[in-house]
Amino acid sequence: MATKPSSTIEDYLMEIYDMGRAGRAVIAARLTEKMGSAAPTVWNTVQRMHRDGLVEISAVKEITLSAAGMEAAESIKRRHLLTERLLVDILGLDWADAHEEAHLIEHTITPRVEARIMAVLGNPETCPHGNPLPGLDPRTRPTTRPLSTSKTGDEWVIDGINEPAEEDHELMTFYQRNGLMPGAALKVVDVQSYNHTITVEIEGRRVTLGTSAAENLRIIVEAPAVSAEQTTDNRQQT
Known part of the structure; x- marks a missing residue:
């Protein structure tokens, strides 16, 4: 076209x-x-x-x-x-x-x-x-999973928000208000299976997330295989 x-x-x-x-x-x-x-x-x-x-x-x-x-x-x-x-x-x-x-x-x-x-x-x-x-290059991206898969005591760094969740302004405002943004470090302090909530500690405060909020928050479980700088250097050498 x-x-x-x-x-x-x-x-x-x-x-x-x-x-x-x-x-x-x-x-x-x-x-x-x-x-x-x-x-x-x-x-x-x-x-x-x-x-x-x-x-x-x-x-x-x-x-x-x-x-x-x-x-x-x-x-x-x-x-x-x-x-x-x-x-x-x-x-x-x-x-x-x-x-x-x-x-x-x-x-x-x-x-x-x-x-x-x-x-x-x-x-x-x-x-x-x-x-x-x-x-x-996808190798420059970390391996991630939803916060909802966590257990009590886990410590993570937030990678990002799932793209469909960006359409939910109320949810995005909740994330912003509570500092649940890329790069923020958090610790899981409570997981309740009966009501499907996860409570995390972030910047000295405790925040409880429901199912949707926890499922749409990506946390880093493994660093990228290569850096963006490495892929740039490789392209320049070829």
Whole structure:
């Protein structure tokens, strides 16, 4: 597809990309739920994307990105995450508000502006919520798991917030208010199976998390296999 996709198509591309990255099969019903449009509208849009070579539709109606679709999806995703960084790091917007505000800006960013934002921000590897920019060597990412898998006495460092949770502004505000953000260290002090809560100690305070909050918080269990600097050096030598 030679021309830049419309903002609507870019929204669909990013949703399909996010679902795929989360390991979820993409079907029209799930897209309808996420996009907030009528089912016929969503399916017609998907068919247009198929016509334009952006997605493939299997015999069982599962939707996947084509090579061209993946390239376009990674582009809009990168612009979205960079916009979040710009809003938080440069403009001082609240961490919990960045995701929603970035959606209003991302479609207007040109490749030239994207490159400038990258330079101004010092080539960040993640968004403010700890999610990696597309195109990074996966070996530079730590091994993680949900906080909900912890037991009493475990000590962790937070890697980030699962991307679907960023849509929940109330949850993001809870994380921010309690310092549950990437890089923060915490200790699990209580796990209650009967009501599915986990209590952690962070910065001298105790915070109790319910199921959703604990499942969407990623903690680091193993450091990256290689550093970003190593992969950069390797590319320069080849």
